[in-house]
Amino acid sequence: MDIFSKIEEIAVKCDFFETGYINIANLKYYPEVRKLCEANSCRNYAVSWACPPAIGTVAECKDRVDKYDKMLLFSRKYDLGDSFDFERITEYLLDFKQTVDIFDRNLKGFLKEYLLLSNEGCGRCAECTYPDAPCRFPQFLHHSLEGYGFMVNELAEEAGVHYNNGRNTVTFFGALLFNLK
Ligand code: SF4
Numbered sequence: 001m002d003i004f005s006k007i008e009e010i011a012v013k014c015d016f017f018e019t020g021y022i023n024i025a026n027l028k029y030y031p032e033v034r035k036l037c038e039a040n041s042c043r044n045y046a047v048s049w050a051c052p053p054a055i056g057t058v059a060e061c062k063d064r065v066d067k068y069d070k071m072l073l074f075s076r077k078y079d080l081g082d083s084f085d086f087e088r089i090t091e092y093l094l095d096f097k098q099t100v101d102i103f104d105r106n107l108k109g110f111l112k113e114y115l116l117l118s119n120e121g122c123g124r125c126a127e128c129t130y131p132d133a134p135c136r137f138p139q140f141l142h143h144s145l146e147g148y149g150f151m152v153n154e155l156a157e158e159a160g161v162h163y164n165n166g167r168n169t170v171t172f173f174g175a176l177l178f179n180l181k
Pocket of ligand 1: 048049050122123124125126127128129130134135136137138141
């Protein structure tokens with residue numbers, strides 16, 4: 001089975017809603033998105049190894065991405081009774097993170113080197129070790145997609161997947177960067 005078919009097979013097992021490839025040469029990195037991180041509206045800034053400033057500058061993030069040949073964007077959609085049910089949104093984000101972990105575990109079997117990014121911070125531990133000690137689970141540390149300076153709606157458009165899936169839904173995104181050899 002070729003690498004694309006194998007990744008697709010795992011993505012289906014993970015019940016991703018949509019997937020699509022992005023040409024790495026077309027990626028745009030926005031320092032203004034990083035400014036939003038710094039404004040800390042998501043409350044993840046400077047409290048996690050998965051988010052800025054721990055993940056390095058936007059230029060360093062770009063250098064990390066540029067080592068790979070391919071980028072797959074994937075999404076998972078969740079239905080909500082009410083678009084403002086933040087408690088349910090938080091539960092679904094956790095579910096999404098757990099799904100990304102399952103994706104990761106399956107990828108480890110056949111991809112030698114790859115980078116997996118996902119929406120928002122980490123949240124795996126009750127209290128992150130940042131910045132006093134190394135991450136407890138570096139093998140499952142998935143950097144924030146937004147933290148890299150990406151506009152996720154633009155990534156979705158480039159990949160041909162839906163950014164907004166309608167009223168009373170929430171959609172989370174992640175990206176897999178990998179090499180063909
Ligand atoms: S796995 Fe734990 S220590 Fe590592 S970034 Fe996540 S919360 Fe922090």
